[in-house]
Amino acid sequence: xxxxxxxxxxxxxxxxxxxxxxxxxxxxxxxxxxxxxxxxxxxxxxxxxxxxxxxxxxxxxxxxxxxxxxxxxxxxxxxxxxxxxxxxxxxxxxxxxxxxxxxxxxxxxxxxxx
Amino acid sequence: xxxxxxxxxxxxxxxxxxxxxxxxxxxxxxxxxxxxxxxxxxxxxxxxxxxxxxxxxxxxxxxxxxxxxxxxxxxxxxxxxxxxxxxxxxxxxxxxxxxxxxxxxxxxxxxxx
Numbered sequence: 001x002x003x004x005x006x007x008x009x010x011x012x013x014x015x016x017x018x019x020x021x022x023x024x025x026x027x028x029x030x031x032x033x034x035x036x037x038x039x040x041x042x043x044x045x046x047x048x049x050x051x052x053x054x055x056x057x058x059x060x061x062x063x064x065x066x067x068x069x070x071x072x073x074x075x076x077x078x079x080x081x082x083x084x085x086x087x088x089x090x091x092x093x094x095x096x097x098x099x100x101x102x103x104x105x106x107x108x109x110x111x112x113x114x
Numbered sequence: 115x116x117x118x119x120x121x122x123x124x125x126x127x128x129x130x131x132x133x134x135x136x137x138x139x140x141x142x143x144x145x146x147x148x149x150x151x152x153x154x155x156x157x158x159x160x161x162x163x164x165x166x167x168x169x170x171x172x173x174x175x176x177x178x179x180x181x182x183x184x185x186x187x188x189x190x191x192x193x194x195x196x197x198x199x200x201x202x203x204x205x206x207x208x209x210x211x212x213x214x215x216x217x218x219x220x221x222x223x224x225x226x227x
Contacts, residue, residue, distance in 0.1 A: 032213060036218070041220075042220055043116075043118075043221045044157070044204065044206075045116075046218075049215060051213050090156055090157070094212065096212065100145075100162060100169065100210075101159040101162055102147075102149075102159065102216060104157045104158075105156050106154075106156045
């Protein structure tokens with residue numbers, strides 16, 4: 001069965017500091033991995049994805065994520081946090097075979113403190 | 115913005131009623147997926163339509179049904195509404211390849227009283 005774990009419900013970081021939002025996954029076979037962000041009363045906005053190739057993926061708004069197969073992790077990172085990065089972040093996984101849908105984690109609320 | 119639109123934005127219904135939610139996919143996309151996001155939870159997959167055919171279904175009862183039209187827009191129908199159906203309903207469109215990104219609309223907030 002496919003699953004995604006986001007172990008931290010809440011992450012607080014000071015503006016200008018690096019941020020990390022953690023994600024681990026469980027999937028049969030190789031995964032496709034995604035990060036989305038959700039602002040209040042909005043849908044999900046795509047940030048980045050890992051399909052194959054380089055383990056470090058760069059995405060929108062300065063975000064990046066590193067795929068670690070041995071640790072089954074796909075942590076989201078940004079070198080310098082902005083107050084406007086405060087939002088709800090979701091990690092999602094899709095197995096390479098089978099259903100073409102996303103399995104989401106429960107989300108991590110990021111608060112960037114000015 | 116993604117180009118995926120949903121209507122209505124908000125909806126209030128009572129238990130036992132029926133509801134239809136609508137989604138227009140992004141230009142060039144032939145696949146629509148529907149998700150339910152309960153308060154404080156991640157989105158849960160309801161079903162997906164690819165070229166007007168159902169192409170996978172999550173763990174939702176048959177009273178959740180859908181359609182996709184020739185222009186690839188889609189409807190989600192829920193019969194016999196229950197209180198637990200209160201949620202944000204999200205649709206996402208994509209080109210249908212398994213590596214493709216799903217782009218989400220703003221959602222419809224359904225409240226069942």
